[in-house]
Amino acid sequence: MKVLTRDFGEVEVNNEDIIKFESKIFGFDEYSDFIILYDDDFNGEYAWLQSVEEPGLCFIIANSALIPDYKPVFETEAEKVLGKGQFEYWLMMVVSENIQDSTVNLKSPIIINLCNNKAMQLILEDEYPVKYYLFKSGKEKK
Template structure:
């Protein structure tokens, strides 16, 4: 399936790579189908990917693996919240968080409060709200990334 994206221009996405969010994502309940796109030309420290909407080509969110910058990230999630995406094997779970990069990149943050949980086997996903103050909506990561660069990680 060809899609003309804002970030990557026209790209071809295999139907088998489309991830379905039965309830959409927070703030965008009508956007239910997405693809994870990697920028293979850019080698970023924390491996930024793009969650590209299949319904709205101009909508894509940068996402990262939270463990790349917060190694002890381990939110507790009620099983009930994961039922719609049929997780049976913990090895098939991929957790990502959204990345916000303002004009002043030193203020970039990730949202640890609302992770995206993906069942990689079934290509189903949901965005959940973690019920704790332990994980903020705006967790600053610029200094962490700079430190990782210096350490060669």
């Protein structure tokens, strides 16, 4: 199927590439179907979470592996919504005009069950910041 995207124009995707949000992205309750788009220049560190339903709705996400100390515990809660499986999790990113000031949300990761392509955004009970400066040279971390 063809999907019109905000940043990549029209792309061809297979139905099995669509990620279905069982628990919606906060503030975007009317959208449930997304695809992840990659740019080879970023080596899987960053990606685009593109709505299939709305071409203008696209989030930049960061691979959680960029923050080695970030080890949230979410499996039990995620399994209740997404079923058992292998999970990966991504961080919603706010890209600043000065890239060094860009932040990620550690409190509410996007969790994807790779076995069935179901996803959710989860608010963690752990004390993680909503605004974490991704680059050490960015503004002082709060």
